[in-house]
Amino acid sequence: MIRFYNGRLLRFTGGMRLTDEELWTDGGAICYVGPTPAALPEFERSIDLGGDVVLPGFKNAHTHTAMTFLRSFADDMPLNDWLYQQVFPNEAKLTPEMVYIFTRLGIMEYLSSGITASFDMYVKNDAYAAANIDSGFRTVICSGLNNFDADPENIEREFLKFNQLNELVGYRLGIHAEYTTSMERMKYMAELAHKYKAPCYTHLSETESEVRGCVERCGLTPPQLLDSIGFFDYGGGGFHCVWMSDEDVALFAQKGLWAVTNPCSNLKLASGIAPVDRLLDAGVPMAIGTDGAASNNALDFFREMYLASVLQKVQSGDAAAGGADRVLEMACVGGARAIGLNDCDDLAVGKRADLVVIDLNRPNMRPLHNIARNIVYAGSKENVRLTMVNGRVLYERGEFFIGEDPERIYAEAERMAKAVRG
């Protein structure tokens, strides 16, 4: 058992609240949350929080982890040139070994940012899953069916395989996007969703031209088109959701579909600002994601949380828009539920021990008028004191405990990046 004491917990169930309780973990789960009892059991380790605050870990609800290989490779160029001249040709060079190393690199970045789980859509999922398991990190893979896949049926095999593989790995159904996937293949995915009564996800309404193209071709917006074929009949959601009509928002609210916002990526690729307030006010459940490092270029949840709130202010012209509390709940709770990790959504007995300790003894956390606002509006990676996934400390005070020497991962990443550059 590991004991966290002498600090505070930020708990969410029944409304966000700060408590003076302590927290114990046993194996991969939280086994006690409450006041300090008169008699203490023996602990493997006792962590004196020194007043620091424990949160459920941040959940990165949309990403392409191994895209770290393209970080700062091609920036400041038009979107289409970036995608077709830089991203696609270089992705074709990726080997499983590269996906493994660049995933491990991305996981290190997640841990240093307090992220405890990811929802990842990319390629070479065997290598990807191995990198997560070897690091001790939690992930849910999302299939990304599109027209380039040689073998669509592989998704059903992967769905069955990866949902059985390891307690740290899950698998959800999804397509890459409406504009990269034929109607036949979208219908195949909707049938799989029905067969397994499973939620279904996709990149959705990321750019204005994507929505316009879909309406021109089909007379429906992407959410409406997918809904019309039963794609969302068992839930799921969309990544980005920048260009959502009122009808799209109502559809998401009515079906309880998750809208995952990716503010940094949407800025960097000039896609726009997602209507986070409008979605939340309509009752749409929301989560936050970093997207891949090729279009961000960091995997830094503090930057995402900050922008998820303040972009609402500048877009509406109203400094009262957005809000730190709702953003923090999206990051910790929403993200977990969006990807089916309902046992990772709070600090409570029986939940998985996926948590982050925020260091309050740094200048940007003082004074402590309001912890939630300090975290969302002033927090940074320097405040991540410790990240625990499934009961194991994987990151603490700048050091990684991921079963591999970081220097070897950096060296391999550089060698492989050089091979990509050619």
Added chain:
Amino acid sequence: MIRFYNGRLLRFTGGMRLTDEELWTDGGAICYVGPTPAALPEFERSIDLGGDVVLPGFKNAHTHTAMTFLRSFADDMPLNDWLYQQVFPNEAKLTPEMVYIFTRLGIMEYLSSGITASFDMYVKNDAYAAANIDSGFRTVICSGLNNFDADPENIEREFLKFNQLNELVGYRLGIHAEYTTSMERMKYMAELAHKYKAPCYTHLSETESEVRGCVERCGLTPPQLLDSIGFFDYGGGGFHCVWMSDEDVALFAQKGLWAVTNPCSNLKLASGIAPVDRLLDAGVPMAIGTDGAASNNALDFFREMYLASVLQKVQSGDAAAGGADRVLEMACVGGARAIGLNDCDDLAVGKRADLVVIDLNRPNMRPLHNIARNIVYAGSKENVRLTMVNGRVLYERGEFFIGEDPERIYAEAERMAKAVRG
């Protein structure tokens, strides 16, 4: 002498370039930049960079440092309520002791973000200057004349006093803003500028309503109005510069006035997005500032640099807008020259030893396709390995060397913040 070796330098004069040189400091100045010589002198300390990169420190070209006392105190509320119900009444409670402590707190945050100098407009300048000198930090004070000042002539006395006080402190002329300063007082400031042939600064065109109000009252935009009374005859510039007409931009370019952009504050207060590309393309010299923690809420230059670029992309709808190189030059070089610290603008012999070492052995800096883009688009405070001001290491690997125990500053800040809350 202190030696930095086995790494890289990012130098700016004659175009940004990365070199393999080493750098030595002697007292407060840089005394050698070049290849490793055959014979080495004795050093007080030799710092093995291990491949890390040295940059001229970031210059925070607009801030109100002691406003850390209001961090996360009042957020997510309309701008006018925030300013008149929260900021002004609480500022009235500030004592010199409070300004001293909250300035020391802000300086710690600067150092942890790689900032080596600030351009500060606030109150109780004696306490403010003492906090900088005691910390070993470099600052230029900007007067903030407005209608509430009981004694406008005090600015001339401060100008003479603070420019003589200490090598770490400078003083420039300025008013708070056109909308808070009578024409008589603005003319007084313009006369002072003429008397001392000194540049003059002000908050400028921050909000749309500010510009509209000025045009309605005077028939001129704020830049035009100030220029018409000779305010800018010896240079200077404006903070924020969000709502600039083409004529305003041309005026700034023609007179070489500095436009200081504050992207985070402009988002959080819903003021808008400054036309950074339009200003730079017109030849306006630019710098970057954090503004105060009350409206940011961090003093984090990585966040400012990131947004100074990517907000241009989303505003224009063009992913090719902005650009990491020009932002990094604004941060390191522009900021120095904007506030008259021309001897702090580069890594070269004879320049002041104000520099930051960026830790590249962190996951967010890998792979190293492009260092400048990694810093601007993926960098964070975790990458600040060391910050040196005037030849003294004030921050290294998370530790502060500022002549005071951080815990005491935190404790005092909390005690004083409680007094403000009442």
